[in-house]
Amino acid sequence: MxxxxxxxxxxxxxxxxxxxxxxxxxxxxxxxxxxxxxxxxxxxxxxxxxxxxxxxxxxxxxxxxxxxxxxxxxxxxxxxxxxxxxxxxxxxxxxxxxxxxxxxxxxxxxxxxxxxxxxxxxxxxxxxxxxxxxxxxxxxxxxxxxGVATRAEDQTLHPYFDNLGNERWLVIDIQATSPPTISFIVRPAAAWSDVLAARVQHHFRVMGLSELYAAQAASEMADISYSLDEVGASSGPTGIRQHLDVQFRSRYARDANSWKTALYEGLRDSVWFCTDGYRLIRTHLS
Ligand SMILES: [Zn+2]
Known part of the structure; x- marks a missing residue:
């Protein structure tokens, strides 16, 4: 939001x-x-x-x-x-x-x-x-x-009044499957009240954002798989991690909690992905 x-x-x-x-x-x-x-x-x-x-x-x-x-x-x-x-x-x-x-x-x-x-x-x-x-x-x-909300927790977010701040709150979970499976998770920020945390979860459910971002992430990974193979071939897991870190920092600079920021941070921090997982995307033409 x-x-x-x-x-x-x-x-x-x-x-x-x-x-x-x-x-x-x-x-x-x-x-x-x-x-x-x-x-x-x-x-x-x-x-x-x-x-x-x-x-x-x-x-x-x-x-x-x-x-x-x-x-x-x-x-x-x-x-x-x-x-x-x-x-x-x-x-x-x-x-x-x-x-x-x-x-x-x-x-x-x-x-x-x-x-x-x-x-x-x-x-x-x-x-x-x-x-x-x-x-x-x-x-x-x-x-x-x-939906019509009858309690505070059941209200979707309001762009003029709700501000989720710049603390990281959108994160991913990676499952070591072939291809890798990404899911998006709301991790409430420390600054949020319990009600705000519940509202963000509610907003994600109503708008279907976890599914939307998972589909976008799968497509993004298909887009980058060829370049990751190249980086991996020349620089190994360390090169992959550095490459993903640059991508993360560029997304983070614009939006601390976009799905892309969360995706690149999670991929960068996954030892499995940087070592083996990136080779399992396999959706590029070869
Ligand atoms: Zn929309």
Whole structure:
């Protein structure tokens, strides 16, 4: 999970800009009339987000007597997000925020959409609140849909509020099979609370990250097997270890807990892999 700076605009700006693009005067006025309600919701969200208590926010089936959950969903989709609308630039600011366009929830796939962290069907008052809108890939977006957290531990990570820090916490386990079998494990950092540790594990399960990273790691190893054979032939296990160490340090410098950082650290530290295991990848053409 990648931490993101929250959007630089608040719900007041989101609603005023959105309303300016609505041609139905009644609908535009209803939206503006809802401002005090959604401002209060945003204040509550700002209070509970930093302490990981967003699950405590009570759902509702309407924003105001005039704006049902269905109408708020329509306002989001047909007005706030619509291409060519005045508010589209705000939506794009959220969608385009991550570095290289990578989804902050998996740090692997490309952002395709904007996810409501607390879902719009249960929380129509949060529908246009910028800090409830998180860029996501379509896989993470779909995987997240099913769950509604009723306890702190069951909340997926929130990129604007949760920061996992730079202490190493993603590690691999290598099984001495042919080809080598890699699995990814969350090893809670000392700085994490028990609840945060449980949430990271929960996030990994919901987003399927262990499986995703294992598949990526298998492909990465297939990519490097030829060069490892060359290094091994000329420099032996010591050369392999040094080569993997350079790869590790380069990944670590950018992200202390990417799957690549974990992979190269684990391969470097495995005596079995540096001596024999690298020869068992055997997926290159020979
Ligand atoms: Zn994702």
């Amino acid at each position: 990648k931490h993101l700076d929250p959007p630089t605009f608040n719900v007041t700006q989101a609603i005023e800009v959105c309303a300016s693009g609505i041609t139905d005067p009644d609908r535009a006025q209803w939206l503006l009339d809802a401002l005090p309600v959604v401002q209060a919701s945003e204040a509550e969200y700002r209070e509970l987000g930093p302490t990981g208590q967003l699950f405590e926010i009570v759902g509702s089936d309407a924003v105001t007597p005039q704006i049902s959950a269905t109408l708020m969903g329509e306002i989001y989709k047909r007005h706030f997000v619509r291409k060519g609308s005045p508010s589209r630039a705000l939506y794009e600011q959220i969608r385009m925020a991550p570095e290289f366009g990578l989804c902050p929830l998996c740090a692997q796939r490309i952002v395709a959409t904007v996810d409501h962290y607390l879902p719009q069907t249960r929380h129509p008052k949060l529908n246009l609140i910028p800090i409830n809108l998180v860029p996501a890939c379509s896989d993470c977006n779909k995987r997240k849909l099913a």
